[in-house]
Amino acid sequence: MKKINALGIPCPGPVIEAKKALEEENGKEGFIILVDNEIAVENLRKFAAFRQCEFAFSKLGEKEYEVHIVPGTEEKQEDAVPSECEGNCQPMNWKKRTVVVLSSNKMGEGDAVLGELLMKGFLYAQTQLDTLPETILMYNSGVFLGCEDAKTLEDLQKLEACGVEILACGTCLNHYGLTEKLAVGKVTNMYEIAEKLAGADHVIRP
Secondary structure (H helix, E strand, O other), X not given: OEEEEOOOOOOOHHHHHHHHHHHHHOOOOOEEEEEOOHHHHHHHHHHHHHOOOEEEEEEEEOOEEEEEEEOOOHHHXXXXXXXXXXXXXOOOOOOOOEEEEEOOOOOOOOOHHHHHHHHHHHHHHHHHOOOOOOEEEEOXXXXXXXXXXXXXXXXXXXXXXXXXXXXXXXXHHHHOOOXXXXXXXXXXXXXXXXXXXXXXXXXXXX
16 A cells, blocks of 8 residues: 655645545555644545545554545545545636735734745645636735745746736835746736726635
């Protein structure tokens, strides 16, 4: 049985690794994945339930859990509901006009370092979704996410390569002195931002 070492990998990494392994197994014997916290175990439990797989785990140490996931039958696999974390980059796989708004370089309120880490995780998760957003809007400090040396730049570039439209507020870039440092997407204006939001079926604000 294949064993995956996901120790130290932050969310949503373990779930994404599990999805890849499940696809590789293609209904075979299953796999083992090692994680280092109970939240990761619960995320994997939910993933297995969505995919109608068998699930079991054991605690090996204070920060080490061994999770077993075994694929269900083909009938179950066909009826399975996809997990919110699952998926690989599939261009033009849009069911709705979804717009993601990045109005800050941090996610949520509170500790700034944690907020940056969460935003990095959020954008990485976007690259792994089956259904990609149509557009990503960056304004205010959100424009930092698409600039040179940003930890989130690679994820945004991958999304752009998959066909996701990425727009950065020109006024915001100018305000922060970042006009020459934008490394993904294109510069836009507030009218286009308002137009994109008005025409969206669904707006996500992390």
